[in-house]
Amino acid sequence: MPNFNIDAEKQRTFDAIVIGSGISGGWAAKELCEKGLKTLVLERGRDVKHIKDYPTADKHPWEFEFGGKLPLEKQEEFVRRGARIHESTAHFWMKEGEQDIVEEKPFQWTRGYQVGGKSLLWARQTQRWSDLDFEGPLRDGYAVDWPIRYKDLAPWYSHVEKFSGIAGNRDGLPQLPDGEFLKPFDLSCVEKHFQKVIADNYQNRHLIHGRCAHITTPEPIHQEQGRVKCMNRNLCNRGCPLGGYFSANASTLPWAEKTGNMTLRPHAVVHSIIYDEHKGKATGVRIIDANDMQLYEYFAKIIFVNASALNSNLILLNSTSSRFPNGLGNDNGLLGKYISWHNYRGQISARSEDFQDMMSTGKNPSHSYIPRFRNLYQQETDFLRGYAVGFGSSSRAVQFSRDGLGETLKNNLFNRSLGPWWVSAWMQGEVIPIESNHVRLHGELKDKYGIPQLVLSCDWTENDDKMVKDYMEQMSDMFEKAGFTQINARDSGAAPGSDIHEMGGVRMGHDPKTSLLNKWNQLHECKNVFVTDGACMTSTATQNPSLTYMAITARAANYAIEELKKGNL
Structure with missing residues (x-):
């Protein structure tokens, strides 16, 4: 007579489990499956199939009932974020009540719970780190030393860039290493003007094409994926049926x-990771099914935690046992601490009086970019580290006639007088990272799945304030030299997290006393658990982080596969 319990457990046993299906989770799944591992991918949200589940991808502006703006009753479903969520993408954002949290201090935590996560919604900017970034904590003593350097990640940057498709120029800048680039998009006439002004007036400041994850000249590897050239539709966040990004x-x-x-297992809200006291390693994952609210367990030899930074912290904090009463791998008590993000508070806009006889044709899904130029080679300001700058421009036709019929009307519509260009930078x-910026589990409050609510306790520091002030001063000076008018530099005062780049809490490092992960992204105290999303980051640098998550994940996954073959996991 068969043992049904054993049979059922076998059906729920895999070589690997990946928690999360977004940018880093997708890369973990790709690498593990490609190398032959039977892999379970857990996603707390619904399934979203490429092309099939992009309901607004081809809609025209006039097809949205409210012109793109959510009606008030739907805005209330997203609370304070509602007014900023477009009607065309609302189905990809998490509604309030799905995951209750406690904001001990204001923090804007934006979540997209579905297969693909926020990879459907990201800004697609992809810049490599340099050793300037990896060595930052060692130079100034804030955070701990990264256990890796650029040379460790460089081949993996190339690996993920070739597969993903990255448009950009080879700019030869030491602080922003070049990569495996496809043809870039064109800069506008105003961007080219600003580029020349910066080159003529400053050292170590450069305006370049914003490297972005768009296919401009498809390679065979992209065709094998069924993806084609980006058509510059600029409807990216609706999901691209072309796979252009x-x-x-x-x-x-x-x-x-x-x-x-x-x-793939959607509707799987991860509760915790199972730790076996006798084996001395993790053996599986507990989930709550979002539909029937029942608890299920799945088992595997290795586990990749890619639930997005704050959720990865939550899962590990909630993974308690006799061996780890304060969370999996948390012998040093640092789990959930040194949370960080990016500072987007500085903003500036202006008008260009030049090029009024010109306007842009088509659309550019990217923008130009000024890599970090402060404190590059020596400490020159009253704040640590630095900032990068995104820069965009747009032209507007201001006057045309609607008089006439037929050909006369057509000519009047096209014989328009062109207006000024408007520029903006952020x-x-x-x-x-500082220790007081942290997340922890609430001692009593739980969400609707019975999981302890996450307490967010993060705030700006004096260093951030000084950086914003410097940004506004430097950008105002650069705008003035470019001849821009109506310059408006401002501090948005936005809450931490508004950048959607949460990082840290499960940081990498050399020493188990001061970090949670080693150079291969393994928990120091539980070697078959890997964390490769934003939670692993020791510091944030100034670059958009997604490309680094991808490279770190691919590197760790291939290491895990080799260690598994050797019997070390």
């Missing part, structure tokens, strides 16, 4: 699926 849905998850080794500053 990189998302887990269009790229890594279908690639993993076609190996036959991936099992900072992306490095926030220094």
Whole structure:
């Protein structure tokens, strides 16, 4: 007579489990499945199939009932974020009540719970780190030394760039290493003007094309994925049916699926990781099914935690046992501490009186970019580290006639007088990790799944304030030299987290006493658990972080596969 309990456990046993299906989780799934591991991918949200589940991807502006703005009753479903969520993308954002949290201090935590996560919604900016970034904590003593350097990650940057498709120029800047680039998008006439002004007036300041995850000249690897050239529609956050930009849905998850080794489990809210006291390692994952609210357990030899930074912290904090009463791997008590993000508070806008006889044609899904230029080679300001800058421009036709019929009307519509160009720039500053910026589990309050609510306790520091002030001063000076008028530099005063780049809490490092993960992203105290999303970050640098998550994940996954073959896990 068969043992049904054993049979049932076998059906729920895999070689690997990946928690999360977004940018880093998709890469973990792709690498593990491609190398032959039977892999379970757990996603707390609903399934979203590429092309099929992009309901607004081809809608025209006039097809939205409220012109793109959510009606008030729907805005209330997202509370304070509601007014900023477009009607075309609301189905990809988490509604209030799905995951209650406690904001001990104001923090804007934006979540997208579905297969693909926020890879459907990201800004697609992809810059490599340099050793300037990896060595930052060692130079000034804030946070701990990264256990890796650029040379460790460089081949993995190339690996993920070739597969994903990155448009950009080879700019030869030491603080922003070049990568495996496809043809870049064109800069506007105003961007080219500003580029020349910066080059003529400053050392170590450069305006370049914003490197972005868009296919401009498809390579065979992109065609194998079923993806085609970006058509510059600028409807990216609705989901791209062409696969023109990189998302887990269009790229890594279908690639993993076609190996036959991936099992995708949506509606799986991860409760905790199971630790076996006798084996001295993790053996599986507990989930709550979001539909029937029942608890299920799945088992595997290795576990990748890619639930997004704050949720990865939550899962590990909630993974308690006799061995780890304060959370999995948390012998040093640092789990959930040194949370960081990016500083987007500095903003500036202006008008250009030049080029009024010109206007842009088509659309550019990217923008130009000024890499970090403060404190590059020596400490020159009253704040640590620095900031990068995004820069955009747009032209507006201000006057045309609607008189006449037929050909006369057509000519009048096209014989328009062109107006001024408007420019804007935004900072992306490095926030220094400090111990008091942390997350923890609430002792009593639980969410609707019975999981302890996450307490967010993070705030700006004097270093951030000084950085914003410097940004406004420097950008105002640069705008003035470019001849821009109506300059308006401001501090938005936005709460931490508004950048959607949460990082830290499960940081990498050399020493188990001061970090949670080693150089391969393994928990120091539980070697078969890997954390490769934003939670692993020791510091934030100034670059958009997603490309680094991808490279770190691919590197760790291939290391895990080799260690598994050796019997070390």
